[in-house]
Amino acid sequence: MNGSIQLEGVVRRFGKREVLRAVTARAEPGKVIGLLGRNGEGKSTLFKILLDMLAADAGRISIGGMSPDGSGRIRQKVGYMPERPEFHGFMTIEEAFALRGRFFEKWDRRRASELAKRLELDVRAPVAGASKGMLGKAAMICALAHNPEILLLDEPTSGLDPIVRDGVLGEIIRELHGSGKTIVVSNHRMEEMGGLIDEVWVLAGGRIVATHEVERLRTEACRLVARAKNGAYPATGLRVVELSNDGPLSEWAAFDSDSADRFSKAWGIEAIEREPLPLETSLKLLLKEADAAASEETEAHHA
Template structure:
């Protein structure tokens, strides 16, 4: 029971977007899919949901190919940035339509969410603002009876209050009915405490694939006088650095050398997910091989 992404390659106009991607998405887990603009996150989600077909490779859900397969496609829902609904349709009609296609749609929960977010269900989809379009799609994503929910930029156009409400609802619905969520977003700090597992997509490849706690456990911020810091980090996987006056901070991803004494002037802390992501995707030359 999982989604298997096998040797996916996607080439658009001779430009490689994804290169030999292999991933496993397990049931009942919250994933973060991180990557810079144009890294190929949406392309990957579109391939998983069979909206586009990969140049090569295969996606399987619970052992079945998603390609042209109603049963497999019925197990997942992708809430994407692009609007695929008719502008003329009313929100309530689209709830009913989604229920017809997916079955067992949670209308009570949808009504509760619409009220909490202030979404007018009699409004036409085309008349909704960007934020409310996102809210509408989020409500669908939370109410459809699927095992895998993919959220591509789920909080696009949402104000801070609505974003907060969405994160609360996500945790609540996940604890009530565990299922897999894959969240692709640039607001890393906001989801850092929410996700259990992270994929970082960079330079057409997955450069980080692991449990957030494991990854952060080996992401370090080492600061102090420049010479002391450099002496300590010599030979380690330094993925970035910052300078403030005479203080230098170097970011290390990977195991530290336990046999190496830590100078009194040097401080070691753990990096947060956003800083780790920025460092990993900024400094390709310094970072070396980040594959995990």
């Protein structure tokens, strides 16, 4: 099983707007990658490029040992759950499964039934009248039922009520344990996935501006309360994010110990307090890091 994903200098433009700018990343087989980024940063675009639904304007891509070539063969190996699942409105959910069964070589009808039962999904329901939750479950089943080597999940819990979300998440968790699949999941609430993912890719300004091993986040991310002697704080080069600035003191988050140490020892800084940051909080704060990185990118671009 070859579940690796490699991206090298991938570029994608829509008109004059460069959505992905030289995206480079690598996911080893069996890894679970969390893809973090603001709306419109290109997460779905990246997924579609990996799925051979969109062509990259430049760069090299390898997924499951295959390169996208327009044939669609890649999709035999990849399970995809889109942010907004679509099915043919004139079908029932069961018929939609049957349709997929005719195209995906490894489609497992029994597995699909089992998943439907587990997720309490009525497959006889027509697609046209199905709720968002039902469609979400159906999309999950479609992503899993053909036993793909790689899973791409684009906001799998987006728009779902808590009960359905828990059900979907639970299924994801079950899928992860011991499966050896490579999974890339984009989720605004990465904290929901905290215990599951191995690595986080932060996508900002069209690039992957940071990658964090979750285990390292868990052990090294910390909160700093600092005071600047002359009112100035270091801006670039450190993986720190300002949390608040209240008078003489400011609050920062650092995502690794090296950044925390360098920040503490930076000129004019007096670190008063340092305490570990919970993983959930770290994951929440990664978006801020993404914003900061994006701003730097923009300034550098204009300069």
